[in-house]
Amino acid sequence: MAGPIGMMIQHDLRDWAQRQTQCHDYLLHGSKILKDCWWQLNCDLVLKNPPEFDIEKAVRLNIFYLFIEKTWMLQQLVLAVPLYLIGGISWLVWGVSVRIVISVGGHWLIGYFAHNKGDKTWEVEGAAVQGHNIKVAGLLSMGEAWHNNHHAYPGSAMLGLYKDEPDPGWWVLNALHNLRIVKNIKLPKQLPLRSELVAISDNIDTRVERVPEDCEIAKFIRKGS
Template identity: 55%
Template structure:
C-alpha cells in the first residue's frame, strides 16, 4: 500500500490497488487520504532544516510514545498538500476515507462466526493495538538507531536501516534507503539486505499483476543526496 498509494513505485490493476489500500486501512491508522496527509506532513517536516521533535521521534521513548499514540500536533502555518485527484475524486477511496473505522466490522463478523468473541478480541482489538504500537516503535528506531549509507544534506532528520525488523516489516524498516530513494519499489539496496515486499512484487510481476517497478536508477539524481560509510 505504501509503495503504491503514496510513492507510485509500481503499476497494477485498480482492483489490486484497492485491495492493498484496504489492507492498509484496516491496520487502524487512518483512511487513505489520512495516511497520505500524515506521511507527507512528516516527510515535509523531516526535510526542513529544523524539525519539531514530534515529527522526528527525538524525545525519550516514553514521551514519544505518548505523543505519537495519544496526541496530535497543530501547526499555526501548516503546509498545503495537493493530493492527486485520482485519490480525492475516486469513489472507492472517498468511501474508504469516510468509513475507515467501520471497515473492521466485516472482518469482526467473520471472526465472530468462526470463533466467537475471543477471535474478535484477538483478531481486531489486539491486532490493531499491536499494529499501531509497532508502527510507532519501528518509526522511533528508524529515525534514531541503525545503519546509514546515505545522508540527505540540509534535512534535519535522517532515516536509519533497522535490519532486525526487516522480515517483520517486509523490508519497510530499511528507512535510510527509503529516505535516499523514496520512489524505489525495492528498499533492500545493500548487500545482505532482504526486502520481502520487493520479492512479493517481483513474483507478482512474473504473474502479470504488477509492472513498471521503479528502482533507484530510474529516479532523477538528487543533488542533496550524499553516499556515506563506503
C-alpha cells in the same frame, strides 16, 4: 491509522518536515521513548500554518480510494464478524483489538528506532532528520526498517535496495508486477538525481543491488489462467 488519502497526508507532512533544516520533536521522533510513544499513538499535531498538499486528481478523485478512505474503520467488520461467530468475544478481542494494538504499536516502534539508531548507507545533507536501517527488523516490518534507504529514495517502491536487505513488501509488489496487476513501479534509478544525497558506506560499491525479477508463483498463475 487512516485511509489511503489520510495516510498519504500524514506521511507527506512528516516527510516535508524532516527535510527541513529544523524539525519539531513530534515529527522527528526526537523525544524520550515513552513521551514519543504517547505523542505518536494518542495525540494529534495541529499546526497554525500547515503546508498545503496538492494530491493529484488520479488519487483524490479515485472512486476506489475514496471508498476505502470513508470506510477504513468499518472494514474491520469483515474480520470481526466471522471471528465473533466462530470463537466468541475472545477471538474478537485477539483477532481485532490485540492485533491492531500490536501492529500499530510495532509500526511506531520501528519508526522511533529508524529515526534514531541504526546503520546508514546514505546521508541527506541539510535535512534535520536522517533515517537508519534496522537490520533485525527488515523481515518483520515488511521492509519498512530499511528506513535509511527510504530517506535516500523516498519515491522508490523498493525499500531493501540490496540483496542482503530482505524486503517482503517488495516481493509482493514484484509478484503483482509480474501478474500485471501493479504498473508504473518507480525504483531508485528511475528517480531524479539528488545533489544533497551522499553515500557514506565504505562497501557500497561491492554490494549487489536488487532488481525486478521473474516471480515463479506469478509464472504458475499465468500458466494456469
